[in-house]
Amino acid sequence: MHALHCPNAQPPLQHLFTMPLTSLLTFLSIFTLFTCSLSSPLPQSTFLSLMKQSLIGPAMSRWDLSSPTINPCNLTGIRCDIDFNLISINISSWSLSGTFPLGVCTAYPNLQTLDLSINDLHGGFPHDILNCSSLQYLNLSYTGLTGSVPHLSPLCSIRSLDLSNNLFTGDFPLSITNLTSLEVVNFNENPGFNIWHLPKSFMQLINIKVLILSTTCLRGEILPWLGNMTSLTDLELSGNFLIGTIPETLGRLPNLRLLELYYNNLTGEIPQELGNLTTLTDIDLSENHLTGRIPENLCALPNLRVLQLYTNHLTGPIPAILGNSTKLSMLSLYKNSLTGSLPENLGRYSDLVVFEVSENQLSGPLPPYVCENGKLLYILVLSNQLTGNIPSSYDACTSLLRIRVSNNQLNGPIPEGIFGLPHVSIMDMSFNQLEGTMSKSIGNARNLTSLYMSDNQLSGELPAEISRLTALVKIDLSNNQFTGPIPSEMGNLRLLNQLSLQNNRFNSSIPESLSSLKSLNVLNISNNELTGEIPDGLCSLLPNSLDFSHNNLTGPVPLPLIKEGLLESVAGNPNLCVAFRLNLTDPVLPLCPKPNLRRRLNNLWIISVCVLASILGALFFLKHWFKKPDLLMEQEGLSSTSSFSYDVTSFHKLSFDQHEIVEALIDKNIVGHGGSGTVYKIELSNGELVAVKKLWTRKTKDRVDPASPGSPGLDRELKTEVETLGSIRHKNIVKLYCCYSSNDSNLLVYEYMPNGNLWDALHNGWCFLDWPTRHRIALGIAQGLAYLHHDLLFPIVHRDIKSSNVLLDADFEPKVADFGIAKVLQARREHELSTTTIAGTYGYLAPEYAYSSKATTKCDVYSFGVVLMELVTGKKPIEPEFGDSRDIVHWISTKICTKEGTLEVLDRRLSWSPYKEEMIQALRVAIRCTCSLPGLRPTMNEVVQLLIEAEPCKSDGNGNGASSFKLKELTNKRV
Incomplete structure (x- = not known):
């Protein structure tokens, strides 16, 4: 019997005589209750009351224990035998939180089933359960238990043990090999165990049917003696560190239905002997280093439902006999080196759901019958050497969620119905030799989020019906032969993030409606035959990637493109011009001839502002250069000789200079501190706000924090941040304007985020x-x-x-x-x-x-x-x-x-x-x-x-x- 351990020791005997009477009586009553709970059976309702007090959650209101005559056998989750002995407690998925109380086995010596799964239990394994000598079914999965698993040998009657998905640590409990009645063992997802090896003592589990040891830090080889555990129906050893080959002896398991060895480091060939497993339904050997061919007899198994061998080094063909399967629902063979043709009858006789053979070297045509039974969700065959047409039968694949046939050598027209598949979210047919037009039926593909058709020979006009696809996020139709206008209705695609239409023959003006695509990050319409002016409204999409180059555009380049240094985005348009030049470093573009009065006034106003700003800036600089005291400079962490000696690395056209930034590095502008420096909020003279991160250099860091001299990570951090952010252009990545570097400090100037983090x-x-x-x-x-x-x-x-x-x-x-x-x-x-x-x-x-x-x-x-x-x-x-x-x-x-x-x-x-x-x-x-x-x-x-x-x-x-x-x-x- 386990002793009761309390973190607070009971009072010494002499203190009992000095206690107030009420406190003494309370202590004695509690002591008596718990002492009795360990020395004699608790009344059944008493233990259930303890459970209700210890495990907190609304579901416990199902137990009304207020009546002294309550029959526990009538409570939810409780089951009794014909003699009214409580034999089962099942509170699985009650969303309870707390500690399972002591005394369950003394209260219920006939307890056979204890299911506490999918609750939030505190502490470690409830050791008191080890006294349940009649227990046959124990489920503690998804309870968050921590610590080590104790010696489990006392559970001599246990048949099913599920401790999966917890946080156990320490040594794996090899004592389970003494529990010879075990039929089910599940330790799945306990990655905190110490590294261990599968001992031969597991052969003592002669009744074992289900053995799940996935993600338990199991190491070593799969030893041949596993083939002697002939009662096994489910063997799962995935997510471990297993090495060596798959033993041929696994082919001796006549009852095996499920074999999962994925995510290990297994090598060698798939044993032909696995083809003897006539009851096998699911096999997953993915994410290993297996070589050789897929055994034909494995593909001929009559009950095979799932075949997953992806991410290995398998070679040779996919056995054609797989097409005769009447049970196959999932075929996943991607990332191998498979060759030859796909089985012609694949999916013809079975309810195929997943067809995934991407990134191999497969050739020949696509199988025409994969949608035959109306259950297919995925066609994923990208990056192979497939040829021929896309079968016309695919336009009846109305259940499809994704179709990806890119990077092959497919040709001919795309069946019209494919464009209108109602549930498809990704349609990827890029990098083939497909031809023909895009059907208007695309307006029916209301769930489409990504449309990739680049690098084909598609032609004709882009149908306006594409604007109905309000879920679209990415469109890439580049490197085709599309003609006609860019539909103005595309401005309705408010979620659109990427629109790539480059290298086609679009010949309209640029629709002003594209300016309403506020989520757009990439707009590339270069190398077309577009005409007219660049809509000013499109510049509201900056700093996103915009490319209008190599068209027939005319008129003035919008000022924001010039200010952001993006004139290369309009190159190759000989009839574009600039209203004025900001500086002499701008690429040479002709000045726009004879501006109208309104444009002339606008230009005059802009030039006046620039001149006035230059004069004011010069005066401001002179004032502070000559008048700022050296003492104030030192208080700001600068020196009078180095305050303006920053090296500048800019990534955008700047509307400020280093003097304006440095002068504003004062205490009242500080908005935060970090381990590497200080963050300032600075309002520029033009009214804009920027954030400045001042990173300490080694010299400054030594002065401020002598305990941390010369932290080399700071220089690397600065370099990393500058190199990373400087080249990024995305609306969801913070914008880095420039970096100022000196001997004292390094300043990173960002766009300011008014709503914090x-x-x-x-x-x-x-x-x-x-x-x-x-x-x-x-x-x-x-x-x-x-x-x-x-x-x-x-x-x-x-x-x-x-x-x-x-x-x-x-x-x-x-x-x-x-x-x-x-x-x-x-x-x-x-x-x-x-x-x-x-x-x-x-x-x-x-x-x-x-x-x-x-x-x-x-x-x-x-x-x-x-x-x-x-x-x-x-x-x-x-x-x-x-x-x-x-x-x-x-x-x-x-x-x-x-x-x-x-x-x-x-x-x-x-x-x-x-x-x-x-x-x-x-x-x-x-x-x-x-x-x-x-x-x-x-x-x-x-x-x-x-x-x-x-x-x-x-x-x-x-x-x-x-x-x-x-x-x-x-x-x-x-x-």
Whole structure:
């Protein structure tokens, strides 16, 4: 029997005699209750009362224990046998928080089932359970338990043990091998265990059917003796550090239905013997280093439903016999070196849902029957050597969500119906030899968010019906032969972020309506035959990427393009001109002839302002140069000999000079301090506001903080931030105007964000953000990160995404900031995109930092998922209510498996909101982003698509959004 351990010792005996009588009686009653609970069976209702007191949550109101004659067997979650002995307690998914009380086994010696899963239990493994000698079913999954797992041998009757998705640490409990009655063992997702090896003693589990040891730090080889555990139906060892080959003996498991070995370091060929597993339904060997061919007999298995072998080094053809399958629903073979033709009959006889063979060397035609049974969601065959036409049968694939056939050698016209598929969100047919016109039926593709048709031979006019696709975010029709006008109706595409129409034959004027596309970040209409003037309104889209070059445009170049130094964006238009020149360094363009009176007055006014500003600036400079006391200069951290000796690196046309910035570095303008310097808010003489980050150099840092001499990281931080931000042009990345460098300090001058940072907005209560605003912020952050990860020549990992590094402009549009520890990844493959320096902020760090110091783009995805959880819940990443060693990710994981629990995590300040379904959709995205396995997290491009699909305007306002996902799918491995 376990002793009762209390952190506060009971009073010494002599103190009992000095206690007040009431205190003494209270103490004795409590002492008697707990002593009896450990020495003799508790009355059943007494223990249930203890449970109700210890586990807090609204669901406990289901238990009315007020009547002394209450029959516990009638309570929700309680089950008794025919003799009224309590044999089962099941409070799974009750959203409870607290500690499971002592005494369950003494109160209920016949207890057979204890299910506490999907609650928030505090502390470690409840040791008192070890006294339950009759216990057969124990489920503590998704409870957030910490610490080590004790010796489990006392549970001699246990048949099913589920401790998955917790935070256990220490040694793996090999004592389970003594529990010979075990049929189900599930330790999935406990990445804190010490490295361990699978011992041969597991063979003692002769009754084992389900063995799930995924993500438990298992290392070593898969030893052949596993083939002797012939009762196995489910073997899952994924997400570990397994090496060596897959043993042939696994082919001896006659009852095996599910085999998952993905995310390991396995080598060698797939054993032919796996083709003997006639009961096998699912096999996933993805993300390993397997070589050789796909065994034909494996593809001929009669019950095979899921075949996933992606990201290996497999060669040879996909066995044609796979086309005869009547059960196959998911085929995922991307990122291998497979050759030959695709099975012609693929999907003809089965309900195919996923068809994913991208990034191989496959040739021949596309299989015509993949949509035959109307269930297909994904056609992903990009980056192969496929030829021939797109089958006409594909225009009947009305269930499709994505079709991506880019980077192949397909030719002929695109079947008309494909353009109008009602559920497709991504249509990618770029880099082929497709021809013909774009059908007007595209107006029916109302869920389309990305349309990629670049580098083909498409011709004809762009149909105006494209303007009906109000969910569109990206359009790339570049390098085709489109003619006619750019439809003015495209101004209705308010979510559009990218419009690339370059290298076509469009021959209209530029529609003024494009100026209303406030989300547009890239507008490239170069190398066409466009005429007329550049609409002034388009300049409101700056600082985004605009390219009007090599057309037949006429008239004056808008002044903002000149001021921003973007004259190269209008090159190759011989009939363009400038109304006046700002300076002699501007590229030579002719002055516009004979301006009308209004334009002449405007020019005169602008020139007058420039002259007046120059005079005032000179006077201001002279005044302060001669009159500013040296003492005041020293108080500002400057010296009279170095105050204006800054080296300047500018990235935009500047409307200020260094003198105006330096003179404003005074105490009253300070708005914040950081570990590397001070931030100032400065109002320029022209009325504009800028933010200046003053970074200490080594010399200054030594003077200010002698305890931290010569921090070399500061120079690297400055260089990183300047190099990173200087070349970036995106509306959701903070704009760096210039950098001033001197011996004393370095100044970074940014655009000023009047609404501060997202952390303060969410957690410090100075403003209220409704859900549409929060969604817009989340989408903007995601678009900025997607730009960094996917739209640059070399991806950039930010490495410190958090809500305090997201700034908000006057319209609460987000800007990602603070790139001091960012890393440019000059590599091609995702697994190579890593750094070796641990960086970031606790609460936002991806869990792989527990066993690896590498930071990849998927680390940014995880951090973004935490920020998204902040937006949905209103909670900080770390809150006292989460418990010790808990964070928001774990807290949410204990709540989301019931509708009630899911609604409970939503920000209570939005309890009145009609957008609850859209908030839950965003929560689903956040959960995917924070998956513990990096490979299962989406890319930021995918996150953008998912958030667009969760756009608040797509709801009817009553919480009836477009999502059809079920809550249980939040924790599924595949989405």
